[in-house]
Amino acid sequence: MKLWKGRFEKEADPKTNDFNSSISIDSRMVRQDIEGSMAHAQMLGECGIICQGESERIREGLKGILTDIDSGALAIDPDAEDIHTFIEGELTKRLGDTGKRLHTARSRNDQVALDVRLTLREECRGLMGQIRELIAVLCQKAQKHAGAVMPGYTHLQRAQPITFGHHLMAYAEMLLRDLGRFEDTLKRMDVMPLGSGALAGTTYPLDREMTAKLLGFSQVSQNSLDGVSDRDFCAETAFSVSLCMVHLSRLCEELVLWCSWEYKFIELDDAFSTGSSIMPQKKNPDIAELIRGKSGRVFGDLMGLLTMMKGLPLAYNKDMQEDKEAVFDAVDTLKMCLTPLIPMLETMTVLEENMRNAAARGFINATDCADFLVAQKGLPFRDAYKITGELVALCIKRGLTLETLPLEDYKQVCADFDQGVFEAISLERCVEGRKVLGGPAPENVKAQAQRVLGLLK
Numbered sequence: 001m002k003l004w005k006g007r008f009e010k011e012a013d014p015k016t017n018d019f020n021s022s023i024s025i026d027s028r029m030v031r032q033d034i035e036g037s038m039a040h041a042q043m044l045g046e047c048g049i050i051c052q053g054e055s056e057r058i059r060e061g062l063k064g065i066l067t068d069i070d071s072g073a074l075a076i077d078p079d080a081e082d083i084h085t086f087i088e089g090e091l092t093k094r095l096g097d098t099g100k101r102l103h104t105a106r107s108r109n110d111q112v113a114l115d116v117r118l119t120l121r122e123e124c125r126g127l128m129g130q131i132r133e134l135i136a137v138l139c140q141k142a143q144k145h146a147g148a149v150m151p152g153y154t155h156l157q158r159a160q161p162i163t164f165g166h167h168l169m170a171y172a173e174m175l176l177r178d179l180g181r182f183e184d185t186l187k188r189m190d191v192m193p194l195g196s197g198a199l200a201g202t203t204y205p206l207d208r209e210m211t212a213k214l215l216g217f218s219q220v221s222q223n224s225l226d227g228v229s230d231r232d233f234c235a236e237t238a239f240s241v242s243l244c245m246v247h248l249s250r251l252c253e254e255l256v257l258w259c260s261w262e263y264k265f266i267e268l269d270d271a272f273s274t275g276s277s278i279m280p281q282k283k284n285p286d287i288a289e290l291i292r293g294k295s296g297r298v299f300g301d302l303m304g305l306l307t308m309m310k311g312l313p314l315a316y317n318k319d320m321q322e323d324k325e326a327v328f329d330a331v332d333t334l335k336m337c338l339t340p341l342i343p344m345l346e347t348m349t350v351l352e353e354n355m356r357n358a359a360a361r362g363f364i365n366a367t368d369c370a371d372f373l374v375a376q377k378g379l380p381f382r383d384a385y386k387i388t389g390e391l392v393a394l395c396i397k398r399g400l401t402l403e404t405l406p407l408e409d410y411k412q413v414c415a416d417f418d419q420g421v422f423e424a425i426s427l428e429r430c431v432e433g434r435k436v437l438g439g440p441a442p443e444n445v446k447a448q449a450q451r452v453l454g455l456l457k
């Protein structure tokens with residue numbers, strides 16, 4: 001039976017019903033819906049808008065419904081239009097006329113605006129906890145491999161020596177910003193919309209601050225149209241999720257590369273790898289690939305939300321019912337990705353020797369060779385750069401590295417070279433020397449990790 005049966009002469013066509021309904025998506029907000037209704041009922045009672053006894057019975061009734069849903073004694077009716085209708089209907093079934101008083105001074109429009117906020121608030125807090133865990137694992141791994149020399153890349157070409165710990169800490173920094181974005185998202189979401197009514201507020205003397213306090217909001221919305229009209233907090237959540245997924249996707253792309261035979265910088269634990277149905281030798285990084293792949297659907301959720309909102313006149317429009325499927329998919333996907341990623345990183349084996357070997361090829365100390373001529377021999381950097389370029393070309397022609405090229409050959413290209421160059425281009429020296437704040441020197445990396453672990457507390 002529809003809420004609006006007084007106005008209508010016919011029942012809805014079943015095809016319309018299914019299309020119009022949102023119960024399959026919003027039933028996950030059952031607890032938040034009940035929590036919101038309990039606060040609303042309490043406020044109505046304390047303000048004398050309904051009598052205290054009825055307010056109490058309503059709250060008892062709502063509590064009973066939640067208990068029965070949790071225990072399985074009550075199933076959510078899949079034919080109900082949405083969770084708000086279902087709960088109110090069930091309450092009325094149990095309490096009769098008293099149940100019908102719950103919706104005084106309230107609309108499903110401000111109710112849904114509240115429920116989604118309550119739900120996303122919890123989801124965001126959960127995600128932040130997972131992101132913190134991930135950052136902690138990155139820091140621990142970084143501390144362990146603070147001195148593991150590896151090639152740093154630009155254009156996927158070996159560029160300059162860094163350490164594996166430094167590389168991991170770059171992701172820790174990105175994830176810290178993701179945490180900050182979720183914090184900001186929560187700050188702007190921290191606004192209680194009940195009292196906005198359908199769009200124009202209400203004539204009942206509500207104590208909106210009381211409802212806000214009961215529900216743990218620090219503010220109430222200041223414009224009734226805005227209170228029910230915007231879903232910016234959904235889009236913002238989806239954006240925070242999207243950017244975090246970009247970071248995870250890049251990390252996973254690197255994990256995929258690193259565990260290939262072409263790199264072999266890491267080995268994923270068997271528990272986080274998969275095999276092939278035909279190739280017996282295969283060990284595939286499916287989890288990392290799936291995380292990379294799932295980023296796409298999250299960006300789709302964000303695009304869907306922005307596009308859904310952009311042409312809507314104020315206030316509520318049914319288009320907005322589409323908000324939940326998109327934003328819940330975004331938060332669920334990130335949660336699903338973080339869940340295996342954290343232990344996968346924790347358990348991976350880091351093959352330091354392979355990284356060191358890769359670092360020894362590719363002339364990643366060429367800049368340091370040029371810097372030697374600048375610092376020790378007073379050459380202008382541009383000249384030193386050109387000389388080193390000639391040395392690299394010579395090495396490539398002869399199948400040598402800067403470490404194995406004889407000093408006589410150095411001297412042929414530039415008479416200023418002496419034995420000291422070999423110390424200057426030692427990879428360990430190269431990373432140890434990069435002590436500038438933010439640089440990859442092992443002591444820096446340890447300090448960075450310590451600092452970040454401290455921030456997490």
Ligand code: ARG
Pocket residue numbers: 022026081082108109112316318320321322
């Ligand atoms: N199921 C609806 C939604 O998710 C609840 C609000 C319904 N309001 C309305 N005026 N039809 O958006």
